[in-house]
Ligand code: ATP
């Protein structure tokens with residue numbers, strides 16, 4: 001098969017050039033010497049050997065030591081208000097919230113949801129919930145009533161923290177369908193709210209600022225995170241306190257946190273990234289975590305990077321692509337010299353984006369692969385590693401990843417040969433592995449075969465151990481006997497100067513199985529035309545070869561994405577074929 005692979009120059013990491021020596025400088029040695037026991041020793045544990053609790057490690061151990069007065073969380077309000085919280089402040093506030101929950105009778109394992117947008121109370125509620133051994137189940141504030149209902153109902157949520165406005169708009173009509181939802185706490189000042197409705201502010205003010213975390217088994221449930229719903233109905237993944245080992249370890253080796261770092265994770269805690277890395281990981285390292293209340297806005301983002309002196313930035317391909325399609329003017333107005341590391345996660349990161357980062361932001365963007373189910377980063381372009389644009393990187397120390405192929409119902413075989421596509425699998429047992437899908441034990445069990453956790457993603461591994469994403473198993477296109485991953489076609493198209501974004505599907509064809517079909521949105525200044533279509537098909541043929549290049553291209557203003565910002569290829573396909581759209585409760589409104 002004539003299949004061209006895109007050749008991108010490796011971005012060499014030369015140790016003399018590092019402003020700060022990376023925590024992970026010798027990958028092979030670190031992997032060889034690695035043990036989870038040693039990582040555990042870098043954390044405190046609860047006093048008197050009473051277990052391991054996320055909130056103790058993230059907040060109390062710093063608040064009880066020299067970092068008490070250090071800036072832990074800086075909140076940037078939509079209207080430019082700034083609120084600062086030291087580790088001491090976070091300790092006191094989360095203690096108060098823990099007491100509020102205890103006074104309401106919330107017991108170990110019971111679920112506490114937060115639907116507020118990125119307000120400081122969200123962060124305080126998460127930490128306070130972990131202190132009481134409740135289970136944090138965040139909700140994305142932009143969800144409509146139906147996805148909110150689904151999560152509250154399926155999660156058996158007992159307490160909901162929200163704003164009065166969101167309650168009136170999205171929750172009030174659901175209440176009689178949610179018998180397990182006993183308490184609603186408003187973060188706003190509310191007087192005599194009604195039965196089961198409380199003012200969190202008032203209750204916090206009346207509660208004690210002292211709290212002793214009860215003994216916590218590392219296997220105690222800590223969070224319930226729903227997946228993004230890209231391939232179907234979101235699943236509720238159960239996570240435990242022991243996940244903190246990964247949040248700490250990846251903070252050290254991947255985010256490369258150092259004492260004076262200022263970190264900004266743009267993900268909302270409604271998604272696992274926004275909790276694992278937008279709350280837990282930076283606090284574990286005693287650094288400053290920036291939280292921005294506002295939604296994406298290119299000028300605002302450049303300003304935050306500049307004015308807040310962000311040194312480590314964690315964002316997503318969808319945001320990067322939005323920046324890429326804009327003019328470079330806002331970028332030129334800002335000084336990004338404090339920035340020393342940029343990471344991305346959530347979708348494949350097109351090579352074009354890695355290079356754009358290097359050229360426009362002065363740093364290549366480091367891609368990372370993980371899932372809600374894995375609880376933390378599993379495969380990464382860690383800071384000291386040479387980057388091969390388009391590759392997800394290499395497995396973390398302590399993580400065994402492989403490419404496998406299914407040989408029988410209950411049997412898989414590791415593909416030893418390099419550069420061969422197969423399913424990405426992980427050896428179970430890492431600390432942040434999900435412990436179940438809530439109320440769906442069978443589905444959970446079906447993820448494990450023959451001693452491997454099967455991720456549902458297809459990938460290949462090259463001769464040097466770099467992993468390359470091919471596509472989700474559901475999205476793979478079978479055309480004329482070849483398997484084509486949408487990612488490589490999309491990346492090829494994105495190299496064309498007119499293309500802002502591309503989504504690729506397989507469209508059934510009687511002769512060749514499926515034809516590769518692309519939906520393309522154009523950058524400002526370009527208009528759809530037959531001529532441009534022909535040009536793009538020719539361009540893709542040249543880059544990818546005729547077997548892989550799309551045969552059909554449709555122009556579209558914006559591609560359908562879910563609220564996590566991921567392109568929903570299943571929806572492109574359903575619409576093209578006139579099939580039912582399936583679960584679209586997490587679909588972002590199409591502008
Ligand atoms: P659902 O499971 O409900 O369909 P989802 O898989 O999108 O939704 P998440 O757990 O948020 O939910 O996303 C994990 C998936 O995102 C991965 O399995 C992978 O398909 C994709 N992904 C994440 N990071 C990367 C990456 N760096 N490169 C390629 N794909 C990625």
Ligand code: MG
Nearest residue numbers: 227231371456
């Ligand atoms: Mg998934």
